[in-house]
Amino acid sequence: MVEPSQETLLPAYARSLGISVDGIENGLPVLTVDFGANVEGRPGFFHGGATAGLLENAGYAALRTALLDEGRDPVLKPINITVQYLSAGKPKTTYALARITRLGRRNANLTVEAWQDERERPIASAVMNILMT
Amino acid sequence: MSEPSSSSPRSKALPPFNAAEAGIFFFRRGHPGWLGMRYHDHGEDWVQLELPWREDLLGDPRSNVLASGPIISLMDMASGMSIWQKTTVFTPVVTLDLRVDYQRPARERASVFGRVECYRTTKSAAFVRGVAHDGDRDDPVAHVAGVFMKINYDPRQKGIANG
Numbered sequence: 001m002v003e004p005s006q007e008t009l010l011p012a013y014a015r016s017l018g019i020s021v022d023g024i025e026n027g028l029p030v031l032t033v034d035f036g037a038n039v040e041g042r043p044g045f046f047h048g049g050a051t052a053g054l055l056e057n058a059g060y061a062a063l064r065t066a067l068l069d070e071g072r073d074p075v076l077k078p079i080n081i082t083v084q085y086l087s088a089g090k091p092k093t094t095y096a097l098a099r100i101t102r103l104g105r106r107n108a109n110l111t112v113e114a115w116q117d118e119r120e121r122p123i124a125s126a127v128m129n130i131l132m133t
Numbered sequence: 134m135s136e137p138s139s140s141s142p143r144s145k146a147l148p149p150f151n152a153a154e155a156g157i158f159f160f161r162r163g164h165p166g167w168l169g170m171r172y173h174d175h176g177e178d179w180v181q182l183e184l185p186w187r188e189d190l191l192g193d194p195r196s197n198v199l200a201s202g203p204i205i206s207l208m209d210m211a212s213g214m215s216i217w218q219k220t221t222v223f224t225p226v227v228t229l230d231l232r233v234d235y236q237r238p239a240r241e242r243a244s245v246f247g248r249v250e251c252y253r254t255t256k257s258a259a260f261v262r263g264v265a266h267d268g269d270r271d272d273p274v275a276h277v278a279g280v281f282m283k284i285n286y287d288p289r290q291k292g293i294a295n296g
Contacts, residue, residue: 011193011200012188012189012190012194013189013190013192013200013202014200037163037167038163038164038167039164039167040162040163040164041163041164041165043163047164048209048227048231049164049165049202049203049205049206049207049208049209052205052206052231053206056202056205075193075195077193077235077238078201079235080232080234080235081201081205081232081233082231082232083228083230083232084230085227085228085229085230
């Protein structure tokens, strides 16, 4: 079995953006990114695209972790993602964690939340469908 | 916090929004600058941006294809700019909801273009749709649909910011 690591869980894009694994919760990785110029949109706020990138990577990292636990290592392909922006991303460290709603043979459905200070007040959420081949 | 509404004297004094000119400033800094986004083309109610291929933006290590995350950023940015292009006013907007359906991976080492049209605006919201493609608009990489809110519009109290 391949052990989950920063390298197996995070693609070049995620590492380049500054995303890292903050810890493991209920067996799934919590990802984090610090505020900085490379994630800034409107001055002083996260860019919606950077927030989406964090959510999406948290989804892939969670799915990859769950698949490795089952001894599976398929290529993951995006089917779709819907991102809901709930409040402005302030210039603070941001976290994201996915929940695997359904893990099938060919596709998986995930919900992901991103938060800053308060876990109970997410700044964005996403629903993703991922194809496994 | 109160920001000027679209009818304030200050925004009236500004020239109409032009995506080509605004791009010079938008893509110099921040997340779009880091990604290397560029202005490509625009019309009355649409904007097309380019995201050049770059090795450190790859997704799956087993292919040389751009990750889907940068494509969301590209479409989000093109969406905002299409709204300003249509309304001619650079009013602060925030993304409420953005959906991306991926039809196929972008070609290896190919730039991805994001073309988004703002098809409807109301006092408080703006609706957009578009495609991401790698050269041929009729063979898209992804379709997007989104809703944005103008953050200086509060339906309860006209002109007061609530963003």
